[in-house]
Amino acid sequence: MDEKHYVLGTAGHIDHGKTRLTRALTGVDTDRLQEEKERNISIEPGFAPLTLPSGRRLSIVDVPGHERFIRQMVSGVTGIDFVLLVVAADDGVMPQTREHLSILNLLGIREGLIVLSKIDRADPELLPIIEEDVRDTAKGTFLENAPLIRTSAVTGEGIQEILDTLDQKLPHLEERKSDAPFRLPVDRAFTVKGAGAVVTGTVQSGSVTPGTDLLVQPEGFPVKVRQIQVHGQTVPIAQAGQRAALNLSGIDHRNLARGQTIIKPEAWNPTWRMDIRAISLHDLSFSVRQRSRVKVLIGTAEVFADLIFYDRKEWKPGEEVYASLILEEPVVAGRGDRFILRRPTPATTLGGGEVVEPRAPKRKIRSSAAETIRQLHFSPLPQRILEMLKHALLLDAVDIARSAGESVDAVSTELEALNREGSALKLGDRYASAEALGVLEKQLKDGLKEYHENHPMYDGIPKAEWASRFLPSLSSKDANTLLEHWEEAGWIHLKGDSVALASFVPSLPKRLKPKAQSLLERLRREGLSPSEWSLLSAEADLDPEEGEDLRGYLIRQKKLVPLTADLLIHRDSFDGAAAAVKRIIHQNGTLTMQQAKKEFSLSRKYLIPLLERMDQEGITRRKGNERVLTKS
Missing domain, CATH: 2.40.30.10 (Translation factors)
Known part of the structure; x- marks a missing residue:
């Protein structure tokens, strides 16, 4: 006997005998709600275990037939492997017969049989006509050539034939995928006294054991499996294709409802x-x-x-x-x-x-x-992975497995193969599409070239601006991963917080060279008590933005040293002052403010920023009210 797990579903018009057929097959009344018993109709899907003559065990889902309960019907048949389409012999094909058959066809159900129920209440002479109508209705669907069995839940006629037919058909059904991460759509949620929250559903993929940590999605509630039951029996594992009840800890049953999905963490993102x-x-x-x-x-x-x-x-x-x-x-x-x-x-x-x-x-x-x-619909996993990478740029195996509904191991194997053939590039623990990265690189090169042309005096574009302009969808971590990759590839250069083409060298625009030289000469002459930069740049006929750009360039090129935002001295003047400070400290062990005033004859406006700049450049450091050398 095979160890596959099966779920059998019923479908058909209201009051065509689905629940009575289920009871005749299993001995279980699946109408559990008081309203269902009072109205003699099914409102919610009912569930029952069934043991076939061969010993195979399966679950039956008995779904509502009323048109107002289509949602419940779809919820019930989701995850079934085989269907019994029930048509009452005394009523024939009805609207919900057709709608249920259409829904089953759309849901991809591929195996089933037709049950002509209540034959004890039908005119025997009309049965062939009813059967012909049923066959016409099934044309073009998966039930077109399915067996049709006459039954009566009252007399028991046809019940054994259904059981025997199931025993013949089920072993040939395709087995559910079980290597994908665990997933169970919830069709019922309730509480059991002394046990707590319980959910039921059909395991769509994977398996689960007691003690497993899971998530309730889409809310993301963390839970732990306390106990598992299948067919009312406590079991050590629930696998793909089984109807299972999970007793969960870590959550109030009021936070559980049909429509949620219980999943393995890091899988099946909403x-x-x-x-x-x-x-x-x-x-x-x-x-x-x-x-x-x-x-x-x-x-x-x-x-x-x-x-x-x-x-x-x-x-x-x-x-x-x-x-x-x-x-x-x-x-x-x-x-x-x-x-x-x-x-x-x-x-x-x-x-x-x-x-x-x-x-x-x-x-x-x-x-x-x-x-x-x-x-994409017809693409194998490798092509689907590459398509995901084209849109998301950087993903790891777990990200891709979540989207693809595949196991992490299967995705990792494909990613390694794609990396070997050069279609995907591995960057740390992430992967990128080589094609998409090539397109992006061209865009970035063009963007950086344009930036350098517009800002020739800058070392490059600030990282934050670069990321927001060219990679707005990436985290700073992923953006840095790409930067490091491209720097290693040799076409970009990182300097401090700036990004530039490796071939780029900051330079002065030709029209600014004379003005820059004139300003440098003037600041050299003014020594340690320079004029404000804003005044100098205005006198040089530079607009504020141009003056600020030139100021930054001359500082980065180490031609000028900033004491404050508006006070800059020539590098030669600063180096001379630094040499004097070192000499005094070597002679006396420290530098006091009085010694500095005597040496430089500067007002506090210039002296304090000058000494603080030496601290910032690591020449000196404060020790109380004095300064000492930090390096020789």
């Missing part, structure tokens, strides 16, 4: 924007317009979103489209996840499809964007 492939129902009586507000049913969540088209203004009945959803609330989604789109008012199922890129970048409205999404 998203506000998804690229999708969708198909509209062929029997819609209207087209869906650009930016229509739709209701998205995905996993067990229900959120509103704007539907964005790139290659059309409206979505006609029966059309396939590659588009984006801008969500009003975040959800957890992975590549390939199925969803249903509904019109809010009047409530109508529009279509559905699958997620192509769960954390999609913002795209311009143009036909090429739809083509990009289409290509």
